[in-house]
Amino acid sequence: MRHRAEGEGGQPPERPHGQGPALGRGHRGVAAVATTVLAAAAVVLLVAGFRSSGGPPQPAHRTETVAPATSSAAPSSTPSAPASSSGTAGGSVAPAADFGPVLDRSRPVRLRLPSLGVDVTPLVDLALDSRGQLAAPSRFDQVGWYADGPAPGELGPAVLAGHVDSKAGPAVFFKLGALKRGDAVLVTRADGLVARFVVDEVGRYPKARFPTERVYGTARHRAELRLITCGGAFNHRTGHYLDNIVVYAHLVGST
Template sequence: MPDRRTVGRTLGAASLAVLGWGAWRWSQPDGPPAPPPLAKPPAPTTAAPRPSARPAPWTGPVLRRSVPVRLAIPKIRLEAFVDAVGLTRDGRVETPSYAQPTRAAWYRYGPTPGEPGPAVILGHVDSKSKVAVFFYLTRLTSGAAVEIGRADGSRAVFTVESVERFAKTAFPTERVYAGSPVPQLRLVTCGGQFDRRRQEYLDNVIVFARLTGVTSAASTGPGPGGKPR
């Protein structure tokens, strides 16, 4: 497991372009966008911040690190195995296996599902001969459940907050990878129009979800304040 400094550097460079089978190159030949700059400290002020401007502390479940192995989305009747991907030598996120397009892939340098922050799982939308693991992702709506089976035997349940589409040239790196005390999930695939000349989809479809349940309390770690859940 990399240290937090390594994760911070890799997440900034990890703007995704998850491809359909026919897409043999990235939508940005010169590489993904530059990492987002480090946040600057706020300017000094004499005015006290309003309590309503401060985010509420996370009081939900928090899980220890354990890699995802299965993915289920009942609404679209999806059940799939989950592999892992890292970074290529030039700092891009590895593409999930073309040989097994019905499997998803978790970005191993980010949080595991249920840890604080966004766990990112990628998948193809189609293959040369059939639909792939995330073909029906656009059918999800707010409130749908996404269940992640983890290697420790626990199951993290996430609730979809939104399903959005972005041009690959405007991939929302901060929204997908930015750290957070809240355990979150991002599902990423291709979408939009398929450019036959370039042999790639022009957009990314991203599901944004947050943790709302855990099936095994024995696998949970300390919550805020260090108290076990």
């Protein structure tokens, strides 16, 4: 995966650009262009091979253009969408009372998605390469954290990413598109706390129109989480999925 970073308040200093992440299939190498932080980003893992019946689960709705969701109960999770954007992503911001206290910074060490049976540890750090893109996890069973962005539970949108599949079969985020609003996401941190997130929505976007600002934009006064992988149709000629799956979640507490 690849990203650029930018910003203050826990946001990476420069913004990645390109298309949305590609995390799947037969790995010809991390050739990437992954959508990430605050402006334009992209993650790409070449894929080519495995095909289960119907492919990985994913949201039925594909959002061609997107604007940030808004709510009078809580501040918007992202800055205003670019002028070219229109429509909505189909979700809404959770009520302010539902957000848990923001935590101090501590690196994530374990990710659990109970409804999908996913339990991954340790998590690997992801960083920008010389082109300002975020490199994807080197293995298909790994989940990576954009270490120059917010940590899960910290103020802002923390970003975790992983592959959807490989030539050999399903990868760590193969079922990510099956998450539903209200599902739990549990992130264990190095400080021993388990940050508890709840899914707000699951979006599916063409990589060329990845909603960077919405995904990586500043989250005011709250801690949020993004989980990213590939989805949509698979292009056998290029070895890439055409879309990205993005899970939006917010912190509700910690134990």
